[in-house]
Amino acid sequence: MALFAWGPLSKTSIEKSPPKFHTDFKKLRAVNIPLLEKLIETYGTCAILAKDSDLVVGSLRFYPKILFPEGSMIGFCLQQEPPYGPSESTAAREFPSLKNIQDKTLKVHCMMAGSSQQKKNPYKRKGIGTRMARELICWAQEHGWESIEATAYEEVEIMYANFGAAGRSFWEKLGFGLVKTEIEHELRGELLEKMQEQVIAKGLAAEDARNKYTMRLDLT
Numbered sequence: 001m002a003l004f005a006w007g008p009l010s011k012t013s014i015e016k017s018p019p020k021f022h023t024d025f026k027k028l029r030a031v032n033i034p035l036l037e038k039l040i041e042t043y044g045t046c047a048i049l050a051k052d053s054d055l056v057v058g059s060l061r062f063y064p065k066i067l068f069p070e071g072s073m074i075g076f077c078l079q080q081e082p083p084y085g086p087s088e089s090t091a092a093r094e095f096p097s098l099k100n101i102q103d104k105t106l107k108v109h110c111m112m113a114g115s116s117q118q119k120k121n122p123y124k125r126k127g128i129g130t131r132m133a134r135e136l137i138c139w140a141q142e143h144g145w146e147s148i149e150a151t152a153y154e155e156v157e158i159m160y161a162n163f164g165a166a167g168r169s170f171w172e173k174l175g176f177g178l179v180k181t182e183i184e185h186e187l188r189g190e191l192l193e194k195m196q197e198q199v200i201a202k203g204l205a206a207e208d209a210r211n212k213y214t215m216r217l218d219l220t
């Protein structure tokens with residue numbers, strides 16, 4: 001199980017708690033591993049990884065949309081405890097097989113190129129995120145999924161640095177189109193303030209910082 005924000009990960013670091021990590025790493029692993037195993041058994045995989053020789057330098061995680069009935073993906077962040085991360089009961093849920101799913105849509109949960117916790121990140125803006133997303137599109141087409149959705153925000157630096165998501169342009173370049181605009185209620189505090197500063201600097205209104213876009217690519 002990769003705690004990717006502390007990457008790039010090697011064969012040895014992938015099994016260890018990151019330095020100054022305040023959450024119980026063993027407890028996270030105990031919850032995450034059965035969940036990942038069940039997802040992989042049921043759907044074949046749930047992540048695309050990018051490698052630079054033997055280092056893992058990028059990850060894009062995705063799940064069937066059906067697993068999120070209320071639309072929110074809270075509860076599936078592998079780096080956090082509940083409610084943002086999975087609980088013991090998450091893996092005990094019923095995961096229907098693809099042939100029993102009516103809405104064959106995959107949802108991108110999060111992605112990262114390099115690491116958000118290291119001082120230097122030589123892996124960002126080198127096309128790694130785009131390549132992982134292209135791999136996901138090919139994999140999804142080959143395995144019978146009919147569409148892919150991803151959440152996007154306004155195109156500002158602080159979002160690309162912190163969110164595990166991308167701006168609309170990232171997805172539009174891959175052929176995704178906008179299908180829904182909502183308000184992001186999870187944004188607050190200093191992060192929201194900085195986001196507002198950056199959207200205003202781009203000539204947008206402060207409230208645009210909370211714009212949450214659903215981008216979709218139809219594969220059929």
Ligand SMILES: CC(C)(COP(=O)(O)OP(=O)(O)OC[C@H]1O[C@@H](n2cnc3c(N)ncnc32)[C@H](O)[C@@H]1OP(=O)(O)O)[C@@H](O)C(=O)NCCC(=O)NCCS
Pocket residue numbers: 005110111112113114115116123124125126127128129130131155156157160161162163164165166167169170173
């Ligand atoms: C989202 C992310 C994966 C994008 O991956 P990437 O490999 O850096 O992106 P790409 O090089 O493929 O960029 C593709 C397009 O996205 C857009 N883009 C990417 N980074 C951008 C940035 N910082 N600012 C504005 N646009 C950006 C551009 O349109 C870019 O095309 P261009 O470079 O031709 O202009 C990366 O920014 C990332 O890792 N973010 C999350 C970091 C994080 O801290 N997550 C923690 C949560 S757990």
